[in-house]
Amino acid sequence: xxxxxxxxxxxxxxxxxxxxxxxxxxxxxxxxxxxxxxxxxxxxxxxxxxxxxxxxxxxxxxxxxxxxxxxxxxxxxxxxxxxxxxxxxxxxxxxxxxxxxxxxxxxxxxxxxxxxxxxxxxxxxxxxxxxxxxxxxxxxxxxxxxxxxxxxxxxxxxxxxxxxxxxxxxxxxxxxxxxxxxxxxxxxxxxxxxxxxxxxxxxxxxxxxxxxxxxxxxxxxxxxxxxxxxxxxxxxxxxxxxxxxxxxxxxxxxxxxxxxxxxxxxxxxxxxxxxxxxxxxxxxxxxxxxxxxxxxxxxxxxxxxxxxxxxxxxxxxxxxxxxxxxxxxxxxxxxxxxxxxxxxxxxxxxxxxxxxxxxxxxxxxxxxxxxxxxxxxxxxxxxxxxxxxxxxxxxxxxxxxxxxxxxxxxxxxxxxxxxxxxxxxxxxxxxxxxxxxxxxxxxxxxxxxxxxxxxxxxxxxxxxxxxxxxxxxxxxxxxxxxxxxxxxxxxxxxxxxxxxxxxxxxxxxxxxxxxxxxxxxxxxxxxxxxxxxxxxxxxxxxxxxxxxxxxxxxxxxxxxxxxxxxxxxxxxxxxxxxxxxxxx
Amino acid sequence: xxxxxxxxxxxxxxxxxxxxxxxxxxxxxxxxxxxxxxxxxxxxxxxxxxxxxxxxxxxxxxxxxxxxxxxxxxxxxxxxxxxxxxxxxxxxxxxxxxxxxxxxxxxxxxxxxxxxxxxxxxxxxxxxxxxxxxxxxxxxxxxxxxxxxxxxxxxxxxxxxxxxxxxxxxxxxxxxxxxxxxxxxxxxxxxxxxxxxxxxxxxxxxxxxxxxxxxxxxxxxxxxxxxxxxxxxxxxxxxxxxxxxxxxxxxxxxxxxxxxxxxxxxxxxxxxxxxxxxxxxxxxxxxxxxxxxxxxxxxxxxxxxxxxxxxxxxxxxxxxxxxxx
Numbered sequence: 001x002x003x004x005x006x007x008x009x010x011x012x013x014x015x016x017x018x019x020x021x022x023x024x025x026x027x028x029x030x031x032x033x034x035x036x037x038x039x040x041x042x043x044x045x046x047x048x049x050x051x052x053x054x055x056x057x058x059x060x061x062x063x064x065x066x067x068x069x070x071x072x073x074x075x076x077x078x079x080x081x082x083x084x085x086x087x088x089x090x091x092x093x094x095x096x097x098x099x100x101x102x103x104x105x106x107x108x109x110x111x112x113x114x115x116x117x118x119x120x121x122x123x124x125x126x127x128x129x130x131x132x133x134x135x136x137x138x139x140x141x142x143x144x145x146x147x148x149x150x151x152x153x154x155x156x157x158x159x160x161x162x163x164x165x166x167x168x169x170x171x172x173x174x175x176x177x178x179x180x181x182x183x184x185x186x187x188x189x190x191x192x193x194x195x196x197x198x199x200x201x202x203x204x205x206x207x208x209x210x211x212x213x214x215x216x217x218x219x220x221x222x223x224x225x226x227x228x229x230x231x232x233x234x235x236x237x238x239x240x241x242x243x244x245x246x247x248x249x250x251x252x253x254x255x256x257x258x259x260x261x262x263x264x265x266x267x268x269x270x271x272x273x274x275x276x277x278x279x280x281x282x283x284x285x286x287x288x289x290x291x292x293x294x295x296x297x298x299x300x301x302x303x304x305x306x307x308x309x310x311x312x313x314x315x316x317x318x319x320x321x322x323x324x325x326x327x328x329x330x331x332x333x334x335x336x337x338x339x340x341x342x343x344x345x346x347x348x349x350x351x352x353x354x355x356x357x358x359x360x361x362x363x364x365x366x367x368x369x370x371x372x373x374x375x376x377x378x379x380x381x382x383x384x385x386x387x388x389x390x391x392x393x394x395x396x397x398x399x400x401x402x403x404x405x406x407x408x409x410x411x412x413x414x415x416x417x418x419x420x421x422x423x424x425x426x427x428x429x430x431x432x433x434x435x436x437x438x439x440x441x442x443x444x445x446x447x448x449x450x451x452x453x454x455x456x457x458x459x460x461x462x463x464x465x466x467x468x469x470x471x472x473x474x475x476x477x478x479x480x481x482x483x484x485x486x487x488x489x490x491x492x493x494x495x496x497x498x499x500x501x502x503x504x505x506x507x508x509x510x511x512x513x514x515x516x517x518x519x520x521x522x523x524x525x526x527x528x529x530x531x532x533x534x535x536x537x538x539x540x541x542x543x544x545x546x547x548x549x550x551x552x553x554x555x556x557x558x559x560x561x562x563x564x565x566x567x568x569x570x571x572x573x574x575x576x577x578x579x580x581x582x583x584x
Numbered sequence: 585x586x587x588x589x590x591x592x593x594x595x596x597x598x599x600x601x602x603x604x605x606x607x608x609x610x611x612x613x614x615x616x617x618x619x620x621x622x623x624x625x626x627x628x629x630x631x632x633x634x635x636x637x638x639x640x641x642x643x644x645x646x647x648x649x650x651x652x653x654x655x656x657x658x659x660x661x662x663x664x665x666x667x668x669x670x671x672x673x674x675x676x677x678x679x680x681x682x683x684x685x686x687x688x689x690x691x692x693x694x695x696x697x698x699x700x701x702x703x704x705x706x707x708x709x710x711x712x713x714x715x716x717x718x719x720x721x722x723x724x725x726x727x728x729x730x731x732x733x734x735x736x737x738x739x740x741x742x743x744x745x746x747x748x749x750x751x752x753x754x755x756x757x758x759x760x761x762x763x764x765x766x767x768x769x770x771x772x773x774x775x776x777x778x779x780x781x782x783x784x785x786x787x788x789x790x791x792x793x794x795x796x797x798x799x800x801x802x803x804x805x806x807x808x809x810x811x812x813x814x815x816x817x818x819x820x821x822x823x824x825x826x827x828x829x830x831x832x833x834x835x836x837x838x839x840x841x842x843x844x845x846x847x848x849x850x851x852x853x854x855x856x857x858x859x860x861x862x863x864x865x866x867x868x869x870x871x872x873x874x875x876x877x878x879x880x881x882x883x884x885x886x887x888x889x890x891x892x893x894x895x896x897x898x899x900x901x902x903x904x905x906x907x908x909x
Contacts (some may be wrong), residue, residue, distance in 0.1 A: 103865045283849070308650030308671060312853035315649045360647070364671050369647040398642070425830050433835045438672065440836065454834060455625045456741065 024187050027277040046110035052415040055566040055582030060560075062299040063578065064285045072241070073230035074217035075153035076160035080481055081212045082110075084302050085276055085525075088253060088579060090217040091198075091236040093146065094208050096572045098580055099267045101328075104570020105384035107208045107528075111141065111236070112268065115208040118430030118526045122203040127211070130263045135220060135258045135301050136235040138386040143196040145218035149186045151178045161215050161452035163480060168198045168210075179226065203524040209482035212528055226557070235259075238269035251276040255442070270566065271298075286310050291318055292562040298583035299561040300576055306557040308367040310427075314559065315370075325567050329558040329574025330478040330487035330488065333366070333430050335421075335439070335463070335505045336547040341472035343419070348411035350546040353473075354393035356404035358442035362551050365427050365438040370557060376548035378492075379539040382571050384483040388536030392543050404446035408459050416447035421450065421472035424460035429473040431460070435551070465503040474505065476548075483572050484522065486534020493542050494519050508547035515542060542548070566584040596641045602882035605814070609878020615871035620850055623684040628677040633665055637682045638836045650853070657858040669846075670854045678859055679838040686839035687868070691819035697758025697818075698765055699812050705762070706769025707796050710777065721770070728763035733825060735760050740831040748751030749833045757822050765811055772804045806883040813876030817869040840865050 032086075062083065074090045081096035095110035097103055107115055112127040119125075133141040153161050155177025168174050169187040172370040172426075178184060189197040200207070223234050231244055238259045239532055243252035249447075253274040288296045306314060306324065314320040332534070335353070337344040344350055354515065359374040366372035367480040371415060376391040394400065408417060423436040444463045453471070455463060463469045464476060480487040491497055495511025496503055518538050556574045560567065568580040603609060613669045622629065630636055635876060644659050649673035653659030658667030658676070666676040682813030709720035739756045777800065785795050825833040835842070843861035851858045 069705075114624035115683075307849055309652075309849040309853045311852075312646075312652035312670070358640070358642070360642045361672070364640075364642055364647055364651045364673075366643055367672070368645075368649065370650065398761040427830075434671070437836045438640060441638060452834060452836075 005111050010462075013272070032198060053565060055268070055270050056584040057270050057272070057444060057582075059271050059277055059298060060273040060295070060297050061581055061583050062300050062576070063236050063274065063276040064288060064299050065276060065278040065282055065303045066280055066282050066285065066301075068235050068246070068302050068531050069244075069251050069276060071160055071230055072244060072248050072251065073227075073233060074149060074214040074219065075155070075158040076230065077214045078161055079212075079214055082214055084249070084276075084573065084575065085253075088215050088239045088267070088269075088274065089233060089237045089241060090214045091133075092216040093211040094215060095212050095266055095572060098268075098568060098577050099478035099570060100476065100568050102383055104568070104577075105382065105572045107212060107482075108266065110212075111262070113209075116340060118205070118207070118210065118566045122207070122524055122526050123200045123207045125198045127196050129196075131194075132260070133236070133263055134258045134532040135218075136240045136258055138258050139220065140193075140217045140426065141236055142193045143190040144193070145220055146196055146216060147184065148178065148189050148221050148224075149219035150188060151175075151184055152219060152224065155179050155226075162210075162213060164170030165215060168200045168202070168204055168207075168318045170201045177519065178221075203520075205471075205523055205526045205528070206482070206484055206486050209484060209529075223337070233470070237262070238267050239274060248276075249278050251278075267579035268566070268582070269579060269583070273463040274578070279462075280507075282307070283310075284560055289323075289561055290314070290557040297561045297563040300564055300578070300581060301558065302575060302578065306371075306559060306560075307500055308371060311367070311370055311557055314557075318561070319562075322563075323560050323562060324556045325560060325569055325576055327558065327569045327574035327576070328380075328382065328571050329479065329554070329556065330382055330385055330483050330571070330573075331377055331554055332375055332380055332476065332488075333372075333435070333475070333477045333551045333554065334375070334378065335551060336474055336476040337547055337549075338470045338472045338474075338507065338509070339547065340470075340509060341411070342360075343411070343417065344472045346411050347546055348407045349413070349417070350549075351393050352404040352407035352411065352447065353443065353447065353574040354546055354549045355395050355400045355407065356443050356446035356448065357395045357439065357549055358396065358397075359551065360397045361438040361442060362435060365434040366552055371429075371555050372552040373555060375553050378535060378543060378548055378550050379488055380553050382483065383560065384532060384571065385480075385488060386532035386534065386539070387531075388540050390540045390543055395547065399445065401447075404448075408447065418449040418451065419473050420451045420453050420471070422460070422463070423454055424457050424472035424475070425454045426457045427462075428475050430554075435475055439484045460499070464507060465505065467498065467500055467504050467509070469533050470504075470507060474507075478505075484528065485532060485539065486519075489539060489542070490519050493547075508545075510542070510545070510547060587723045588682065590870075593595050601884050603878055604725060605714055606881065608874050609882075612871040612874035612878065616875055617836045619868055619871070620688060622681055623688050626678075626681040629681050630675075633675070633677055634663065635675035635678045635788070637674060637678040639674065639839050641668060641675075643899065644673040645671060645721075650734075652853050658854050660856075666860055670850055670857055675897075676857070676860055679843060679866060680840075681841045683741055683838040683843060684864065684868075685748055685859065686833050686837060687820055687823060687841070687865070689763035689834075690750055690757070690823045690839075693754035693814050694761070694819045695815045697755065698762040698815055699808060701758070701762040702765025703769050703801075703808065707765040707804075708799065709770045711792055711796060711800075712774035717770075724763050724766045724770075725791055727760065728767070730760065732757075732822065734761050736822070736826055737831055738831065740826065749837070752831055753823055753826060757819055761793055761815070761819070761822070765815070768807050768811055769804050773800055776800050776803045790906075810880040811877065813871065813879045817872040817876070820865065820869055820872070826836055 002473045052334050069085055077086050078088055082092050091111050093110060093112045093114050094107050097106040097108045108144050109115055111129055112134060115131055116127055129143055135141060150165060152158055154175045169185060171187055172185055175185055187199045218236055222232055231239055235256045238256055239253035240256045242254045255272055282304045285301050286306060289299060314324060337350050363369055363372045363374055379385045379387050381387050421436055421439060423429040423433060426432050437453050441454060443450050464470060464474055478492060491505040493515055495516050496508055498506045522531050522534045558576055563583050565582040566580050568577045638890045644653050645655055653668050653670055657859030660667040664675050668674060669676055705720050709717045730820040736756050743752055782795060782799050785799050823832060826840045831839055833839045840861040
């Protein structure tokens with residue numbers, strides 16, 4: 001993923017404990033890391049880097065990554081939209097639309113004939129499989145295999161996936177997987193070989209998004225080897241695993257002869273072979289891609305972004321600049337307040353800080369305007385999230401210190417105010433000291449003295465997600481599991497998701513009946529465009545409470561080797577889609 | 585050359601006379617003095633420049649290019665003598681001179697702590713009872729064997745953030761790195777205490793404390809001063825390394841080590857950002873090392889200079905020869 005962005009980020013809606021969250025977070029980084037890539041020319045619809053731009057089949061694509069493809073088992077992967085490398089091997093009921101930009105944030109059918117048929121209140125979802133689907137050994141894929149694949153993701157030894165299935169499926173809360181409980185899950189029915197029906201315990205209009213995750217991959221029961229399955233998972237996609245060294249450090253994929261483009265409209269699968277090499281330093285990856293020597297000419301990365309210094313160098317070089325792809329992903333970096341602490345219980349203090357923020361210096365600290373866009377909304381600036389522009393406390397480019405001072409005076413702090421800003425010591429340009437010092441400098445102009453409290457990464461993460469230890473004023477970030485307002489707003493602002501003992505993500509500890517009711521109402525909608533609009537309106541309404549100060553949305557810059565063609569970067573992942581890349 | 589008729593110069597005068605003959609050591613002393621002066625006068629110097637080390641200047645960096653400074657030579661101008669920092673536009677001259685305060689201050693303070701602990705424990709081991717010596721010597725061995733960086737990392741990670749950071753870093757380095765000085769002091773004290781004048785003092789009924797203070801301390805001064813002079817550059821590099829690893833002084837306080845950390849990725853796009861703290865660190869450590877070696881040679885002319893540069897050994901031996909003729 002992008003510049004470690006996802007490490008902390010793509011948390012599920014709710015988690016039982018800090019430990020569980022950590023496990024999940026760890027897997028997120030690998031899978032997403034595993035899955036994603038981005039590159040391509042500046043304009044997102046450009047197709048190639050010079051010469052004959054038509055993509056051809058053949059050749060070997062090399063993937064240079066920092067994080068290994070650990071636990072390459074569909075039950076254990078935690079992906080957004082099925083991941084990037086995993087999606088080459090694992091097909092799912094639905095998948096993300098493999099198109100550039102905003103169109104790529106749509107969910108489309110994959111193994112199923114459509115994105116799902118809900119009942120009236122979106123609690124029952126029915127899918128029908130396409131005809132003629134087979135595994136890498138030619139045996140047919142059945143709906144029972146998909147049910148089995150989901151069931152085994154409940155086995156404790158195959159943990160790592162998102163918790164949504166356990167939360168949403170009827171009677172699944174305590175299910176321990178098919179190894180212990182042979183009876184299986186009653187919430188999933190397979191009336192015939194091509195039909196599968198899901199029964200949910202509450203309306204979930206966004207179920208089609210969930211069905212993109214690798215847990216919805218068919219697993220043939222006769223080939224299941226439990227924890228060893230990750231060494232050779234049976235492929236339903238265009239490539240099969242022929243080599244997996246050192247738990248995903250080196251992964252070699254070759255064509256699956258039984259895959260057919262007739263049943264798969266999404267994956268292009270141009271290269272004959274894909275060689276994934278991980279464990280590399282990010283600067284080494286970018287250096288090798290820019291040199292493009294030998295096999296590196298046909299190389300991409302799915303988890304490494306260009307840093308500010310590398311960008312400064314690349315933009316001065318025409319050849320290199322033409323090989324940089326730009327990606328957007330739904331993600332927001334923000335300041336969080338804990339309104340249960342003084343002086344942040346006073347909305348005027350929170351508003352004063354909102355006015356005083358200098359977004360241009362924050363953006364520069366995050367890597368400059370090419371790597372970050374100033375944010376005034378909590379939702380990312382993309383249509384699929386329901387982005388509705390608003391700026392309740394306009395700070396302008398450099399902050400409105402006068403307005404901030406005025407508000408502080410009204411709040412009883414005419415002589416100024418001293419506060420502590422908690423941040424992490426991660427070198428991620430997100431919750432790191434660079435961003436904190438930029439804020440410190442801006443608030444100084446408004447008479448607010450900021451003391452910095454830098455915490456070690458795990459300590460930071462534990463503290464900000466613990467209701468009892470939560471600091472009053474800290475840096476935070478959030479990304480969603482799929483490009484919609486639901487997983488973006490609900491975990492942060494739904495009052496019923498405040499977790500007293502365990503990992504809490506509702507850091508503003510907001511419990512407002514009107515907000516909670518609106519979340520429930522939107523979850524019932526199965527028209528995703530209509531839902532997006534309502535999420536946007538809800539975001540605008542919550543924004544008035546000044547519980548957060550949105551700072552910036554990151555932008556991702558990826559370098560590709562000089563022979564890479566057909567660059568497609570969707571707004572779902574923000575990274576180059578390996579299934580579309582050609583090397584000839 | 586001294587007049588043979590004049591009685592031999594006292595210890596201190598002899599020392600100065602020997603040190604004066606070493607041009608490299610004198611030059612190094614000049615550089616060190618200048619650096620200390622710059623560190624002390626940091627607020628004055630930045631006031632002359634009209635800048636301070638923490639104010640952001642977003643207009644001086646090219647936001648679209650990752651925040652690289654605008655203009656040649658890293659944005660150097662009449663307002664910003666050494667240019668500005670990438671991404672923030674903070675003044676590099678101001679950060680460099682304020683960084684000198686941290687780097688030199690922490691290193692000197694740590695050296696003082698090391699010397700104090702080293703002398704106390706070294707003398708106590710040499711003069712104490714057998715079991716005291718055993719205990720202290722083994723403890724010293726353990727401290728010498730302990731990897732300084734790892735200990736420092738652990739200690740700095742557990743102390744609450746409210747503790748003033750530069751003081752803490754100096755204390756941590758000082759409390760860990762005193763082992764060698766304690767060993768030297770113990771060995772020297774053991775040699776001295778067998779000498780007749782110490783025995784005479786003891787027979788006159790002097791207490792151990794008085795003997796240590798009046799008879800032994802002057803004798804161990806030479807090796808201690810020498811070793812301390814060489815500890816300062818070591819401590820500077822340790823502080824830089826700790827700041828480099830992110831456990832040293834905290835932002836926005838500048839230190840050379842911290843500047844190096846931030847600058848290491850910019851070596852191609854903004855080379856001066858890396859070269860300034862690296863150069864400052866290099867010059868400081870080199871000057872202190874040459875000075876330390878000069879001090880050593882001046883205190884103990886029998887020992888050859890380890891560095892063998894401009895130590896004036898030839899002149900010194902001539903001077904010594906002249907004196908005895």
